[in-house]
Amino acid sequence: MAKIDFGGVMEEVVTSEEFPLEKARTILENEVVAVIGYGVQGPGQALNLRDNGVRVIVGQREGGASWDRAVADGFVPGKTLFPIEEAARKATIIQYLLSDAGQVAMWPKIKACLNEGDALYFSHGFGVVYKDQTGIVPPENVDVILAAPKGSGRTVRTNFLDGSGINSSFAVFQDFTGRARERCLAMGIAIGSGYLFETTFEREVYSDLTGERGVLMGCLAGVMEAQYDLLRRHGHSPSEAFNETVEELTQSLIRLVAENGMDWMFANTSTTAQRGALDWAPRFRDAVIPVFDRLYESVKNGDETRRVLDVNSAPDYREKLNAELDAIRKSEMWRAGSAVRALRPENRKQ
Ligand SMILES: NC(=O)c1ccc[n+]([C@@H]2O[C@H](COP(=O)([O-])OP(=O)(O)OC[C@H]3O[C@@H](n4cnc5c(N)ncnc54)[C@H](O)[C@@H]3O)[C@@H](O)[C@H]2O)c1
Numbered sequence: 310m311a312k313i314d315f316g317g318v319m320e321e322v323v324t325s326e327e328f329p330l331e332k333a334r335t336i337l338e339n340e341v342v343a344v345i346g347y348g349v350q351g352p353g354q355a356l357n358l359r360d361n362g363v364r365v366i367v368g369q370r371e372g373g374a375s376w377d378r379a380v381a382d383g384f385v386p387g388k389t390l391f392p393i394e395e396a397a398r399k400a401t402i403i404q405y406l407l408s409d410a411g412q413v414a415m416w417p418k419i420k421a422c423l424n425e426g427d428a429l430y431f432s433h434g435f436g437v438v439y440k441d442q443t444g445i446v447p448p449e450n451v452d453v454i455l456a457a458p459k460g461s462g463r464t465v466r467t468n469f470l471d472g473s474g475i476n477s478s479f480a481v482f483q484d485f486t487g488r489a490r491e492r493c494l495a496m497g498i499a500i501g502s503g504y505l506f507e508t509t510f511e512r513e514v515y516s517d518l519t520g521e522r523g524v525l526m527g528c529l530a531g532v533m534e535a536q537y538d539l540l541r542r543h544g545h546s547p548s549e550a551f552n553e554t555v556e557e558l559t560q561s562l563i564r565l566v567a568e569n570g571m572d573w574m575f576a577n578t579s580t581t582a583q584r585g586a587l588d589w590a591p592r593f594r595d596a597v598i599p600v601f602d603r604l605y606e607s608v609k610n611g612d613e614t615r616r617v618l619d620v621n622s623a624p625d626y627r628e629k630l631n632a633e634l635d636a637i638r639k640s641e642m643w644r645a646g647s648a649v650r651a652l653r654p655e656n657r658k659q
Pocket residue numbers: 346347348349350351370373375405406407408409410411412414415432433435457458459460461462463
């Protein structure tokens with residue numbers, strides 16, 4: 310493993326150079342990988358595995374949109390696409406990529422399909438770590454491994470297609486065969502990871518649930534809305550409020566952060582902007598620390614899991630979710646966003 314200095318802390322990572330695809334292919338050559346669930350991660354990981362030469366089949370509920378999408382992506386019913394349990398029985402590596410609530414509902418059936426020496430693969434620590442709520446306790450005679458892409462399943466695929474790669478964490482929870490670690494790393498590389506950093510199931514789920522509720526999604530959505538509303542209350546137009554809150558971030562400044570870090574972005578703005586941002590950053594940080602403390606506690610004590618399972622297991626969960634997303638899409642802010650996006654020169658040309 311390559312030793313990398315992450316800001317003064319040495320960590321070991323596995324890169325695709327050091328663990329080449331050929332090595333992954335050799336480790337996986339006698340395996341049949343079943344991707345169970347063809348939602349967001351399922352397609353990204355399944356298509357990358359297939360393109361990387363791994364024997365991959367898909368298990369999905371018959372007849373729905375996800376089944377049709379797998380067919381459209383070239384998986385053939387009866388050959389490489391099966392109902393969930395049939396796929397799980399055929400596989401030696403079961404990639405459990407149903408929604409987290411779906412994993413709980415299907416667990417008794419999946420458990421019954423596991424053969425001694427199989428590997429049960431997750432992209433999240435959720436099911437195993439919160440076992441008191443999920444009931445997911447793998448039998449002792451299988452490997453239990455994790456490769457968790459740090460990004461959307463869509464990006465798992467688009468990064469692969471553009472020749473880059475997604476970063477993923479990896480973890481071994483249970484090593485029955487003595488091969489769990491090599492199977493885990495081989496899968497991590499074969500799904501298209503650029504590098505893998507080691508974690509545990511517990512640390513993965515705590516950090517992942519915190520990140521998506523925090524800066525990556527929840528906090529981002531919240532602070533954007535707060536600033537947009539503030540500007541609107543003070544008489545700024547929707548286009549001005551949206552540009553100053555979202556468009557400039559996604560089209561300019563966050564790209565600089567991605568390229569070269571926060572100091573680089575600051576260095577490429579005016580000294581006026583730098584002064585204000587340097588002064589205000591600690592105020593925002595201090596204001597949100599108590600919220601972040603509550604969030605982490607809620608993750609750790611299982612409250613977030615309880616909420617996810619309660620809401621996402623309800624029969625009308627899809628309708629309710631769509632209504633919530635629809636309300637965002639129809640809000641003035643995001644309708645303004647749609648108009649702003651349409652005005653981007655590359656979109657105007659179409
Ligand atoms: N979405 C992401 O980009 C992402 C990123 C990293 C990790 N993960 C993890 O990967 C796993 C899969 O997440 P996802 O977002 O791809 O899932 P998803 O919400 O897209 O659902 C995947 C599939 O599960 C099926 N499903 C749901 N409930 C079911 C049930 N009760 N019975 C049978 N099938 C059911 C649906 O048909 C759907 O096609 C989760 O553990 C998630 O936390 C997701």
